[in-house]
């Protein structure tokens with residue numbers, strides 16, 4: 001057997017079992033994308049449609065992040081399905097939501113921003129994920145009245161511009177995670193629904209979907225150190241219960257070190273000088289308890 005045959009793109013890696021009622025987060029540093037794509041032999045693992053979409057992206061950073069998301073999804077999801085990355089089959093929803101073909105009860109969602117790519121995987125529920133740099137960029141501040149409702153604006157305590165940008169980022173990631181779980185993305189106007197109890201147990205109040213037979217949603221806000229904030233939405237009738245959340249470092253697991261505790265400390269975030277994860281909304285991050293610290297103390 002040659003070395004190439006041992007690469008995960010050609011072989012099935014050890015299967016991972018999702019935690020019922022929980023969620024796994026796979027993180028990949030943008031700086032690791034090229035290495036991971038090479039290890040997974042992305043050029044042959046991606047579908048013709050994925051390759052075509054990738055080639056249409058002109059900006060190198062957009063291309064890298066899109067490529068990172070594709071290989072991360074194939075690598076991570078394949079681990080649960082017992083499939084080689086190249087064998088995982090995807091479809092696309094009406095508004096662009098990536099879906100699994102023959103994924104059973106598994107669901108996933110992807111997000112990427114400057115420096116970081118992430119994939120959420122869950123079972124028995126729908127999941128939406130969004131990550132942004134924290135706080136929101138200064139120029140994004142002007143969007144606040146288009147993102148937050150009058151009720152939300154009333155409830156935020158912003159004494160300075162930084163506070164406005166923090167509130168904007170935190171509301172934005174939860175709103176986008178929710179609309180991505182719905183599969184609508186930006187087609188669902190962010191100022192048409194509220195996020196309530198943002199700092200406690202965030203929940204969504206959405207007049208448009210309230211009358212529909214949709215599940216309750218559990219929303220979770222994660223501060224990945226000081227640099228990133230992440231919103232996670234999971235369709236879950238057991239709102240208010242603790243969400244077991246596991247973090248996987250994609251580059252670490254690919255290098256075969258996932259049994260070590262160190263592998264569960266995301267190299268992706270450590271690589272950008274972030275070593276703390278804090279979570280609101282009743283989530284528990286397994287293996288990262290000792291790293292929890294109050295978010296953004298300044």
Ligand SMILES: CC(C)(COP(=O)(O)OP(=O)(O)OC[C@H]1O[C@@H](n2cnc3c(N)ncnc32)[C@H](O)[C@@H]1OP(=O)(O)O)[C@@H](O)C(=O)NCCC(=O)NCCS
Pocket residue numbers: 065066069094095096097098109110111112113129130131176179180181182183184185186187
């Ligand atoms: C999807 C959307 C919310 C992405 O916002 P963003 O903050 O720029 O991007 P994120 O990094 O958080 O997420 C992007 C990923 O979400 C996923 N995604 C795309 N559309 C999605 C949707 N409707 N619902 C859930 N997830 C979606 C994709 O995996 C995408 O990554 P990729 O483009 O590299 O494959 C936003 O661009 C949107 O709503 N677009 C609508 C696109 C659309 O309607 N397309 C149809 C045109 S006919």
